[in-house]
Amino acid sequence: MPFYDLWHEDGHVPEIRELLPPLLKGVQRSVLEIGAGTGLITRVIAQATPAEIFAVEPALAMRSVLLSRLAEDPALLERVTVLPCGAHDVDLDEPAEAIVMISVLYGFDPAERERLWPVLAGLLEPGGLLLFNHRERPQGEPGELEPMGSYQVGRHTYQVLGQVLEVSGEKSRYRHLYQITRNGTLISEDEVLGETHRPSTARLRAELEAAGFVPDDAPDGMQAWRRAG
Ligand SMILES: C[S@@+](CC[C@H](N)C(=O)[O-])C[C@H]1O[C@@H](n2cnc3c(N)ncnc32)[C@H](O)[C@@H]1O
Structure with a gap:
């Protein structure tokens, strides 16, 4: 994602900031962030809580980019541990108080997603909080390449164009x-x-309940779940 920050400041990030x-109110001790990306949400977590942060980014x-963001802020460098692995392979010394996963869910195929929930439950303390963003909405239709964002950087114009190539069930293939x-x-x-997988809210609910x-x-736009105590 070559122009990630330019594009996503225009996308989901401002809403997540709100x-x-x-x-995260009341979270004090530790937050595991799954798919921290360039750290846009890591910074939001750091401002919202005093917790130590474990930022997973494969x-x-x-x-x-995440490390460059941390390097600019000594307080963040001290509080954020970067884990260079995928969500299914996280190893923490102690269970986390909360897990945050923003705009990562739809990257998992159904089998990966069903394996993910028990892994996350195992990484949380009893009663621990799982937060992620989700909105049920119809898949886009396959079509032409369309402009999705345009940004001026000095004298140059940076443009993101997107196209849905194919849709079948919860899976959609795209080209950017x-x-x-x-x-x-x-x-x-x-x-x-790439491809995305957008499960229905009912399906997500069933998967999460099955994982405890x-x-x-x-x-609206967010999901909050707790690991049963
Ligand atoms: C759309 S970005 C979201 C980044 C950040 N959470 C944000 O909202 O700005 C999705 C991120 O998930 C990461 N990712 C992909 N597969 C992953 C996996 N198996 N485990 C954890 N993160 C993954 C990608 O590398 C990417 O950085």
Whole structure:
């Protein structure tokens, strides 16, 4: 995701900045963040709680930006431990008080997702909190490449274009193009192909309950669950 911060400051991040802090109220000791990316949400967690943060990020490119963000802030460098692995392979010295997973869920296929919930339950203390964002909405239709965001960086224009290639059930395949232009002439282009899996809320609920989670109150757009005590 070459222009991650440019694009996502325009996407889910501002909403999460509003919705996440009240849900973390009372969390004091430790937060495990799954899929920390470039650290945009890590910083929100750090501002909302005094807790130690364990930031899981498997992708080197994203993790490098995360580390640069931490390096700019000595207080963050002290409080945030970066775990260079995927969610299924996390190993903590003590169970966490809360887990935060923002805009990561739809990257797991159904089998990975069903394996994930028991892993997360095992990483939480009894009664511990699991927070993630989710909204049930219809899959996009396959179609043409469309502009999704455009940003000026100095004299250059950075553009993200997106296209849904194929949809079947909860799975959708997409293509994103990251283009840089100078005076209207393309000077750089990166293509990213990927797939997302958007489960229904009912299916998520069944999976979470099967893994021993009980629902907690959360505003529209967020899910809050607790590991049964
Ligand atoms: C859309 S980004 C979200 C980043 C950040 N949470 C945010 O909201 O800005 C998804 C992140 O999940 C990470 N990811 C992908 N597979 C993962 C896995 N198996 N375990 C943990 N994180 C994963 C990706 O590398 C990417 O950084």
